[in-house]
Amino acid sequence: MGNKNDIKFQTANTPNYGRCLFRDQAPQGKMPVMEHDPQTVYRFIRDELQLDGNPTLNMASFVTTVMDEEANHLISENLGKNYIDGEVYNRTLEIEQRCVRMLLDLFNAPHDMKSAEEIAADITTPSGWGTVAIGSSEALMLCALSHKEQWKKKRKEKGLSTDKPNIVIGSDVHITWVKYAQYFDVDIKWVPIKESTNYVVTAEEIRDHVDENTTCVVAVMGTSYTGQNDPVEAINQVLVDIKNDDKKGWDIPLHVDAASGGFIEPFRDHSDVPELNWDFKLEQVKTINVSGHKFGLVYPGVGWALWKNFHEIPKKLFVTTNVLGFDESTYSLNFSRGSSMVLAQYYNFLRLGKHGYSTVIQNLMSLAQDLSRGLQALRLTVTEQDKAANSGEKVIIENQPIFNIVNDSQYFPASVVRLNLTSPDQPLTHDDIKNYIYSVHDISEKLNQSGWVVPAFTMPLEKKPPTQQQTEDTPKIAVMRMVVKEGISRDMVSILIQNYIEAIVGLEEQVRGLKDSSKTYKAVVTSDAESAQSSHDLVVKACLKVTYAQQKKKRCRSIAEGAK
Incomplete structure (x- = not known):
């Protein structure tokens, strides 16, 4: 007679902890041959996850770990929707665009986001624009890449070299900026952080590092190291001065990496510490990225890439396909992605409003x-x-x-x-x-x-x-x-x-x-x-x-x- 614990002797009444999945070594290198009871598999994986750290006590992470139960339901009900299939899930696409419009308004964009039809009909009038991303890592790459391609376009029109594009960033930036530079063949001009400047960059240091090959300067709101803010307003003024300089005249865009701080500064109490000028109100701030899954209070992963003017994104970056049965033009590094976190972000915008975000922050x-x-x-x-x-x-x-x-x-x-x-x-x-x-x-x-x-x-x-x-x-x-x-x-x-x-x-x-x-x-x-x-x-x-x-x-x- 065989071992009663073998899978062929197990019945629907065999208790979870009497099953072979708990007795044998966990499948690791090869997919198991036979299927297992779903409740047993759930219990098996859940029990192993007890060895994980407690997300609430994880003070290393900036990422949201808790949402309303209603948000959890909304997420679970829409896990099967592929965001890219906008023709089928058109309401999800509409909700994403609502989120973008709300963020453009929150960050003081001077122009509303027009519809795709309006933009196509009028290629001269400025229009704010934005898109969802898996997180700020993808979002900042999209923003930075648009600056690189715009720099190349302008240089080619003037008959100038497009060799050795660079970005100017402080050593307080997120590691994703190093990835961007390596993946897209861009040099980095590092600006050191110092104790005397409270561990952020200074505008004068930025002035000393930019040149005609600088595709953009990056300023951070809420650095990964300390949560401090780079002096965005002062950096903007330096770039305005350089643009208006008769000898230089370089129109260098300023990108604000607000992955962590983008949802903090608008909602913190400004009565004792005045509000900072850091967003689209500033002349040279052309793009902003922000993480919904940090202080946007949504689970990972959702981020947002925002442009002051859609027409500053070179058209070559948009890719059109009809593989899903309709023409779809997108600017992203991914194709398929879930819809749930877009809906969760919209849920928070409706559920909290500006007042609710302020009370939490x-x-x-x-x-x-x-x-x-x-x-x-x-x-x-x-x-x-x-x-x-x-x-x-x-x-x-x-x-x-x-x-x-x-x-x-x-x-x-x-x-x-x-x-x-x-x-x-x-x-x-x-x-x-x-x-x-x-x-x-x-x-x-x-x-x-x-x-x-x-x-x-x-x-x-x-x-x-x-x-x-x-x-x-x-x-x-x-x-x-x-x-x-x-x-x-x-x-x-x-x-x-x-x-x-x-x-x-x-x-x-x-x-x-x-x-x-x-x-x-x-x-x-x-x-x-x-x-x-x-x-x-x-x-x-x-x-x-x-x-x-x-x-x-x-x-x-x-x-x-x-x-x-």
Whole structure:
């Protein structure tokens, strides 16, 4: 008789965990020969995914992880619709165009988007335009490619060389810009970020890097490193000056990579920190990309590419096909794509409106500011005591601020910090990893033990791409970045600060104890009320929780030692 667990002996009544899919090694390199029960397969995959991190506690990602239940229904009901089949799914196409028009209006485009028929009938009157993309990666490539081709077109008309086109970008840009340059044969002219400029580029640095072969300049709203904003208005003015210069006269377009910040700046509270000028109101801003799946509050992946004037997109970039049974002209890097996230974006626009977006964004900004102030307020005191000699405790660090704030969350809902601690008689340098007995990477690992995903990474402070290998001599700064998204509450911010305190206390006592086992070390983290401001109660609560936990641990240890 065969093994009762073999698939041929399984029946409809065989329980999920009694089936061979759970007993045998999971299919990996080859597709299984036989089919499996759908409920069992669902349970099998779902159980394995329990080993994934918790999306809510993933503060490394900018991506939306939660939507309304009604949005979830709308998404699931339309998963089978291929967006490219616009003749069949014409209402979906209409909804995409509504989203584009709303975004053009939000970003102050001077011209409404006309219909395809109106554009074809009038090729001179400006028309705003845009298209959906899989994300900002595709969107920014579409925008940048249109600038490259427009540059080539103008150069050819003047009989000038089209060799060596370049883009001018800061070392704070998303890695996709490196991909664009490599894929489309464009040189990069790197502008370094500096501590003195708050880790963004400057307009004067841009002026020094552009030339007649510059196809576009890129400015970022909400950089991937810190969430800071490049000075878009100042960069625009530099490009206007260059265009009006009798000797140069280069009409260089400005592209704004607003993947992260595009849905922040219009909706944050402008009463204390004035609104920035960054969008289509500026003369040289010709294109903008924005991610719907970041602070557009839609699941991945959906992004938007927007043009101030449709007629600045060379017609050669549009490809027409009738493979679906009708003439379809598109400008995209993909063909087939899902419709669900386009519908989800439209759902959010209707569901939230400008007021709803403002309430969400302002809440996130407030929580990020609480987190920044809370971490800035933390103070470290460390004492040591010789185990052999019956001496008292000696203070070796007293009331030392633990973190420096890199981004104070005034413009973007993220808190970015660097370690402020140094070894005795050693000034704080850019090489944070060498400054102290542990680094931000060690703190990140400790936080991960509590479930948090808080990235620790180094920012290059020179004219080198983010992809280039950093050496010990590379000017850099090590930071931790926490992006506050939907799903995070004030209590969770307090818990995160508490976990930071636990991590610092644990590292201080453990690392010092390993370095010198002849001594006992005690670390205490307190809060500076003046630095904490409105976050003081939140930080004090976190400090008290850690102190209580430490006292409880000591009592348990004393009881255990007394029982021996």
